[in-house]
Amino acid sequence: MRLQGRQLGWSVMALVTVTAAGLAAAPYFLLDPANSRVQLDPSFTLHFPLLLVHIFASFIALVIGWVQFIPGLRKKYPRLHRRIGIVYMGGIAVGGITGFVVGLHTASFIRQTAFWALAVLWLVTGWKGYRAVRSKRIESHGQWMMRNYAVTLVAASARIITPILLLIYVAGHPGSNGILDALGHVLEVNIWTGLVLNLIVVEWVLMRRRGK
Numbered sequence: 001m002r003l004q005g006r007q008l009g010w011s012v013m014a015l016v017t018v019t020a021a022g023l024a025a026a027p028y029f030l031l032d033p034a035n036s037r038v039q040l041d042p043s044f045t046l047h048f049p050l051l052l053v054h055i056f057a058s059f060i061a062l063v064i065g066w067v068q069f070i071p072g073l074r075k076k077y078p079r080l081h082r083r084i085g086i087v088y089m090g091g092i093a094v095g096g097i098t099g100f101v102v103g104l105h106t107a108s109f110i111r112q113t114a115f116w117a118l119a120v121l122w123l124v125t126g127w128k129g130y131r132a133v134r135s136k137r138i139e140s141h142g143q144w145m146m147r148n149y150a151v152t153l154v155a156a157s158a159r160i161i162t163p164i165l166l167l168i169y170v171a172g173h174p175g176s177n178g179i180l181d182a183l184g185h186v187l188e189v190n191i192w193t194g195l196v197l198n199l200i201v202v203e204w205v206l207m208r209r210r211g212k
Helices: 002-028 047-069 078-104 107-133 140-154 154-159 162-172 178-211
Strands: none
Touching: 002 154, 047 078, 047 140, 047 154, 078 107, 078 178, 107 140, 107 178, 140 154, 140 178, 154 162, 154 178, 162 178
């Protein structure tokens, strides 16, 4: 029963992650700047190309990252675990660096700082995880990569909680000018909210593990 529960949990996580990743990246598959959900800086011609690189690198990391946490994968298929890890680390390296540059040219200062925070946390936790595994500190490596994937999952969690944030905003601002006005405010903070929630959850999980 416990094994079946874990398998169901991983299946649900994979479905939610892939669906959220697909919805986040879908507008950019046509490579049309008009479909960008990020307000582009017309004075910076590389803004949209770098945004595309950031989104697609992040998409790859988000889609394959959860596989690394499947129980038994590392023991049964260590070579596969390493290869997926290399691709994943490449995705977060490219996504983190381009995310920082994209953040520099994001119109909203709140979203700009969110991009910076994500980029810094992504790169730092990834580097910590890499250093740990190179030093054969496997437990520490796993902990840092859990933190790293929590940052990766912000792309999914920020969108999952957006409807909840909309309801909270509308309930707290009965005189607001409709859903579009509420959405504009919510999209200012959904990334920050997703990041904080993800980090709280992962630290709670790690604390529980240390307490056993």
